[in-house]
Amino acid sequence: MKLLESSQFEAINNALSIKTGDNTCTIYGRIESYSCKMIGAEKALYKRFAETSGVGPHDLQALSPPQTLMDLSPNIGQGSYSGDEGIILCDTISRKTLFYLIATLNAAFEPDYDFSDAKSHEFSKEPSLHGIMNSVHANLSAIAGDQYQNLRQALWSSVDDEIELNDCDIYSYNPDLNSDPYGEPGCLWSFNYFFYNKKKKRIVFFTCRANNSLHTDSGIGSDEFAMDDDSFDY
Secondary structure, eight states: OEEEOOHHHHHHHHHTEEEOTTSSEEEEEEEEEEEOOOOTHHHHHHHHHHHHHTSOTTOEEEOBOOHHHHHHOTTOOTTEEEETTEEEEOOEEEHHHHHHHHHHHHHHHTTTOOOTTOOGGGEEEESOHHHHHHHHHHHHHHHHTHHHHHHHHHHHHHHHHHHOGGGOEEEEEOOOTTTOTTOSTTEEEEEEEEEEETTTTEEEEEEEEEEETTTOOSSOOGGGGOOOTTSOOO
């Protein structure tokens, strides 16, 4: 997966480093665009990935229920969720698309984390862009307030310009505590969304977390996502 440069995303990412007025909570967010063209060691990794599974690249595997539904109803179990006509089977994903999601995680969090062993049930296919936008809004506005409100339109416009949201499948990554790159003390919430445009062969990855600054001991300083005083004024 090749990281694609974007001046729009650079400006958004600067603005997504947000501290509350009392400095008790910090938001770290970033949006990145990746080409699905495999590079370097990814080709060998994909070959091992396919051989280990013993299935073809277009064979399907089960996903967990949509995270946006889980947020509304935590009692929904893995493997199925309730709809107007009763129980609906969970969504599925092809092995090749699953590899793209895993490779995106590896590229985004290298060299600190390796997601090569991630399973399909750690991912969900989200049914609604509107639901994703509402979920992001609920998380960010609860802590960032007007700072996020001022950024909101520019953020989603930038993502749409890059990936054409209406043509995307949307996935989320919902790991267990052992696999969670944000599973550190003081993390209040986190999300990881993939906007996959098959025609463009591109994925936009939106990841964000909120930390209680009084309990954070992750070793990640504020300089990593430092706010640039010269960033765009939204």
